[in-house]
Amino acid sequence: MSVEVSSHSLFANRLCLDFANLPFASGDRAEGAIFWDEFVDFLAVKRIISPEKTASIRAMAKSDPCAAQNLLDHAERLGHALRLCFRAILRSQDLHREWVEPVNRILRVTEGHDELQWDGTAWRLGFIAREEGLEWLLAAIARSGAELISEGASQNLKQCANPDCQILFYDDSRTHRRRWCSMALCGNRSKVAAFARRNQQGEGEKASAHHA
Numbered sequence: 483m484s485v486e487v488s489s490h491s492l493f494a495n496r497l498c499l500d501f502a503n504l505p506f507a508s509g510d511r512a513e514g515a516i517f518w519d520e521f522v523d524f525l526a527v528k529r530i531i532s533p534e535k536t537a538s539i540r541a542m543a544k545s546d547p548c549a550a551q552n553l554l555d556h557a558e559r560l561g562h563a564l565r566l567c568f569r570a571i572l573r574s575q576d577l578h579r580e581w582v583e584p585v586n587r588i589l590r591v592t593e594g595h596d597e598l599q600w601d602g603t604a605w606r607l608g609f610i611a612r613e614e615g616l617e618w619l620l621a622a623i624a625r626s627g628a629e630l631i632s633e634g635a636s637q638n639l640k641q642c643a644n645p646d647c648q649i650l651f652y653d654d655s656r657t658h659r660r661r662w663c664s665m666a667l668c669g670n671r672s673k674v675a676a677f678a679r680r681n682q683q684g685e686g687e688k689a690s691a692h693h694a
């Protein structure tokens with residue numbers, strides 16, 4: 483499992499948001515890395531593919547590189563579209579029709595049904611796709627995105643308050659006051675920074691008092 487998927491981006495409370503937070507879905511290809519492994523890790527962690535299937539899908543990068551690249555292109559388009567939509571919702575802006583098209587495209591080509599699934603702690607409503615083509619791997623993500631988009635402007639959709647982070651998450655806390663993607667990652671970091679600022683100010687005041 484890659485570091486990105488295991489520790490970076492799965493705080494969002496919604497499948498579509500966790501997906502949109504993945505570096506590869508953001509179109510961040512600065513390092514020229516191959517994102518297939520990251521994508522497959524995500525599908526496995528989110529139980530979209532079973533452990534038995536994970537190895538054969540991962541091997542597609544070599545066994546069927548065209549199909550793998552085609553799916554990755556779809557995934558990137560979907561991720562990009564979702565991010566545009568969620569950013570607009572955060573800013574109470576209208577969504578462009580072309581932004582939702584990649585979501586609709588996946589919804590159109592994937593048939594399936596909803597099913598209640600026990601995830602070890604709670605019952606979740608999951609989407610079971612009929613396995614035709616490879617786009618079914620994106621069906622649950624597109625469906626989750628479509629649900630959030632149709633929910634519209636909502637105080638539950640948020641962006642981490644750390645300006646360097648920008649992770650999107652769904653605040654389903656009772657008080658709706660969650661500010662950070664993760665307290666451990668950004669919350670504590672911000673507290674440390676605020677403490678340092680206060681301390682610096684204190685030092686500054688002491689210095690100027692001394693000077694006077």
Ligand SMILES: [Zn+2]
Pocket residue numbers: 642643644647648649662663664667668
């Ligand atoms: Zn954050």
